[in-house]
Amino acid sequence: xxxxxxxxxxxxxxxxxxxxxxxxxxxxxxxxxxxxxxxxxxxxxxxxxxxxxxxxxxxxxxxxxxxxxxxxxxxxxxxxxxxxxxxxxxxxxxxxxxxxxxxxxxxxxxxxxxxxxxxxxxxxxxxxxxxxxxxxxxxxxxxxxxxxxxxxxxxxxxxxxxxxxxxxxxxxxxxxxxxxxxxxxxxxxxxxxxxxxxxxxxxxxxxxxxxxxxxxxxxxxxxxxxxxxxxxxxxxxxxxxxxxxxxxxxxxxxxxxxxxxxxxxxxxxxxxxxxxxxxxxxxxxxxxxxxxxxxxxxxxxxxxxxxxxxxxxxxxxxxxxxxxxxxxxxxxxxxxxxxxxxxxxxxxxxxxxxxxxxxxxxxxxxxxxxxxxxxxxxxxxxxxxxxxxxxxxxxxxxxxxxxxxx
Amino acid sequence: xxxxxxxxxxxxxxxxxxxxxxxxxxxxxxxxxxxxxxxxxxxxxxxxxxxxxxxxxxxxxxxxxxxxxxxxxxxxxxxxxxxxxxxxxxxxxxxxxxxxxxxxxxxxxxxxxxxxxxxxxxxxxxxxxxxxxxxxxxxxxxxxxxxxxxxxxxxxxxxxxxxxxxxxxxxxxxxxxxxxxxxxxxxxxxxxxxxxxxxxxxxxxxxxxxxxxxxxxxxxxxxxxxxxxxxxxxxxxxxxxxxxxx
Numbered sequence: 001x002x003x004x005x006x007x008x009x010x011x012x013x014x015x016x017x018x019x020x021x022x023x024x025x026x027x028x029x030x031x032x033x034x035x036x037x038x039x040x041x042x043x044x045x046x047x048x049x050x051x052x053x054x055x056x057x058x059x060x061x062x063x064x065x066x067x068x069x070x071x072x073x074x075x076x077x078x079x080x081x082x083x084x085x086x087x088x089x090x091x092x093x094x095x096x097x098x099x100x101x102x103x104x105x106x107x108x109x110x111x112x113x114x115x116x117x118x119x120x121x122x123x124x125x126x127x128x129x130x131x132x133x134x135x136x137x138x139x140x141x142x143x144x145x146x147x148x149x150x151x152x153x154x155x156x157x158x159x160x161x162x163x164x165x166x167x168x169x170x171x172x173x174x175x176x177x178x179x180x181x182x183x184x185x186x187x188x189x190x191x192x193x194x195x196x197x198x199x200x201x202x203x204x205x206x207x208x209x210x211x212x213x214x215x216x217x218x219x220x221x222x223x224x225x226x227x228x229x230x231x232x233x234x235x236x237x238x239x240x241x242x243x244x245x246x247x248x249x250x251x252x253x254x255x256x257x258x259x260x261x262x263x264x265x266x267x268x269x270x271x272x273x274x275x276x277x278x279x280x281x282x283x284x285x286x287x288x289x290x291x292x293x294x295x296x297x298x299x300x301x302x303x304x305x306x307x308x309x310x311x312x313x314x315x316x317x318x319x320x321x322x323x324x325x326x327x328x329x330x331x332x333x334x335x336x337x338x339x340x341x342x343x344x345x346x347x348x349x350x351x352x353x354x355x356x357x358x359x360x361x362x363x364x365x366x367x368x369x370x371x372x373x374x375x376x377x378x379x380x381x382x383x384x385x386x387x388x389x390x391x392x393x394x395x396x397x398x399x400x401x402x403x404x405x406x
Numbered sequence: 407x408x409x410x411x412x413x414x415x416x417x418x419x420x421x422x423x424x425x426x427x428x429x430x431x432x433x434x435x436x437x438x439x440x441x442x443x444x445x446x447x448x449x450x451x452x453x454x455x456x457x458x459x460x461x462x463x464x465x466x467x468x469x470x471x472x473x474x475x476x477x478x479x480x481x482x483x484x485x486x487x488x489x490x491x492x493x494x495x496x497x498x499x500x501x502x503x504x505x506x507x508x509x510x511x512x513x514x515x516x517x518x519x520x521x522x523x524x525x526x527x528x529x530x531x532x533x534x535x536x537x538x539x540x541x542x543x544x545x546x547x548x549x550x551x552x553x554x555x556x557x558x559x560x561x562x563x564x565x566x567x568x569x570x571x572x573x574x575x576x577x578x579x580x581x582x583x584x585x586x587x588x589x590x591x592x593x594x595x596x597x598x599x600x601x602x603x604x605x606x607x608x609x610x611x612x613x614x615x616x617x618x619x620x621x622x623x624x625x626x627x628x629x630x631x632x633x634x635x636x637x638x639x640x641x642x643x644x645x646x647x648x649x650x651x652x
Contacts, residue, residue: 003525004519004525004528005519007525008519011507011508012507015507312503313505316503316505317516317520318464318488318491319462319464319491319497319499319503320491320492320497320516320517320520320564320565321488321489321491321492321493321517321520321521321568322488322492322519322520323484323485323488323489323520324484324485324488325485326488326519326520398465399464399465399491400459400464400465403464403503
C-alpha cells in the first residue's frame with residue numbers, strides 16, 4: 001500500500017518535473033544554508049578554542065603595579081615590584097603547577113647578513129610548560145642555565161625563519177645586542193593569539209641572563225610579570241586568593257592599602273571570546289533556519305496549487321474507492337519526498353560549500369554529523385508540517401464536488 | 407427470493423442554493439435485482455445525473471432510504487462509502503475520466519491500489535481486463551494516444567477490475583459516434599449476459615436504451631415510467647426530443 005502510494009506520488013512529481021525541482025530548490029537552499037552556516041560558526045568556535053589552548057590553560061598573569069611619579073601615573077607593570085623571590089614563593093603554594101617569571105624586552109638579533117628586531121623574553125624553563133609550548137628541534141635551557149645566566153636562546157618559528165631561512169638554527173650562534181648567544185632550540189609554531197599577534201615572533205632566554213646581561217634593569221632581580229598555572233579550572237579562584245595573600249605579605253602591604261601588583265585570570269578573557277563566537281554561530285544558524293522556513297512555505301504553496309489543479313483527479317480516485325486517508329497519504333508523501341530529496345541535495349551542497357569556503361578563504365569550517373542530522377530531521381518535519389494542510393484539504397473534499405470541478 | 411442490488415424508497419434530494427431550496431428528486435422508489443440491465447432516460451434537468459451520483463455513493467440523498475447490496479448507504483461513514491464504491495460499484499463516466507499521465511495498464515489497475523494488492527498482481531489483473539475489453543495490445547499506451555471509444559473501453563475495464571456487482575454508467579456513449587456507441591453497448595450487453603453483471607446506465611438516445619431490458623423514465627425528479635423498453639409510452643413524444651438536447 002505504502003509502496004503503491006509512493007509510486008503514485010512519484011508519478012505526479014515526475015509529471016511536473018520543473019515545478020517539483022523548483023520547489024525542491026527552496027528546500028535545497030535552506031538546508032545547504034543551515035549546514036554551511038553551522039559549519040562556519042562551529043569552525044570559528046573551534047578556532048577560538050584552539051587559540052585559547054595555544055595560550056595555555058588555567059593561566060594567571062601577575063603584573064607589577066603602577067607607579068605615580070610627580071602626578072604622572074604610569075601603567076601597570078611600570079613599578080618594579082615583582083621579583084624572582086615572589087615567583088619562588090608562588091611556586092610553593094598549593095594547587096599551583098608551574099610558575100614562569102618573565103622579563104620581556106625588545107632587541108635586535110643578527111645572524112650573518114640577516115637581522116631582525118623582536119621581543120626577547122627572559123624567563124625560566126617552566127615558561128614552556130605554562131604556555132604549553134613544545135620545541136620543534138633542539139633542547140630547552142635548564143635551571144643550571146638560570147643559575148649561571150648563560151647566553152643561550154630558544155627561537156620562535158618566525159624569528160628562525162627571518163634569521164636562518166631554511167638553515168637549521170640549532171647550535172648556531174646569533175648576536176643579540178652584539179653579544180653572542182647559542183641557539184639551543186627552535187619552538188614549535190603556535191600561530192596567532194586571540195588578539196592577532198604573532199606568537200611565534202619571540203625569543204626566549206634565561207631570566208637571569210635577561211636581567212643581568214641583556215636589559216640590565218636598574219632594579220636588579222625584578223621581573224615584569226609572572227605567569228602561573230593552576231592545577232585545574234576549579235582551583236583558580238583559590239589560587240588567585242592565595243597568590244594575592246602571599247604577595248601582600250611579601251610586599252608588606254598594610255591592611256586597607258592598595259595592591260602594588262595585579263592578578264589577571266586569562267581564562268576568563270578566553271571564555272568571553274568563546275561565548276561571543278558561540279552567540280555568533282547561533283545567530284548564523286538562526287538566519288539560515290529562516291531560509292529553511294521559507295523553503296517549507298514554498299512546499300506548502302505548491303502543494304496547495306497542486307491540490308486545486310488535481311481536484312478532478314482526486315474526484316476520480318474517490319469515485320473508484322480511494323478513502324480520505326489514501327488521498328491524504330498521497331499528497332503528504334509528495335511533500336515529504338520533495339523535502340527529503342531536497343534535504344539530501346542540500347546536505348551535499350552545504351558540506352561541499354563549507355569545504356569550498358574553507359578552501360577559498362582558509363577559514364576553518366567544522367561539519368558535524370549532528371548538524372547534518374538536525375538539518376535532516378527539520379527538513380522532514382517541514383515537509384510533514386507544511387504538506388499536512390494541503391493534503392488534508394484534498395482528503396476532505398466531497399467526491400461529487402471534486403468530480404464536478406473543472 | 408434473491409436480495410435486490412439496489413433498493414430505494416421515497417428518496418428525495420434537494421440542493422440548497424442562494425435562491426433557496428431547489429428540489430431535484432421527489433419520492434423516487436426504485437429496485438434493481440441482480441442481473442438486470444436498466445436504462446434511465448429523461449430530459450435534461452430531470453434529475454437523472456443526480457440520481458446516478460446518489461446510486462454511485464458519490465452524493466447523498468436528503469431523505470429516504472437507499473440499500474446497496476443490503477447495506478444502508480445512509481448509515482455509512484465516509485471510509486465505508488469509499489469501500490462500497492471500491493468493492494460493489496464500477497463507475498463509467500461520460501468523459502471517461504482516465505488519468506492522463508498513467509498508461510492504460512496503470513489506469514485500469516488504479517482501484518486495486520486501494521485494496522492493498524501488490525503491484526505485480528494489480529498489473530496482471532489489469533491486463534486480463536484490458537484483454538476482456540479488446541485492448542490487449544495497448545497496455546503501455548497513454549489515454550491520449552487512443553480513440554474515444556478505446557478510452558471508454560479502458561474506463562469500463564477499470565470499472566470491472568474489482569469484480570463489482572453493479573456497473574453504473576452515466577451517459578457512457580455521450581461522447582462517442584454512433585458506430586463506436588454500438589460497440590460499447592455490445593460490450594455492456596455481453597458483460598450483462600455472460601458475466602451476469604447488473605448494469606444501470608443513463609442515456610438520452612433511445613437506440614442506446616434499447617440494449618437494456620428495462621427502462622426508467624424520469625421527469626422533473628419523478629419516475630414517470632418503469633417497465634420494459636419495448637412498451638415505452640414516450641418513445642415518440644416531444645419529451646424525447648427535449649432530452650436529446652442534454
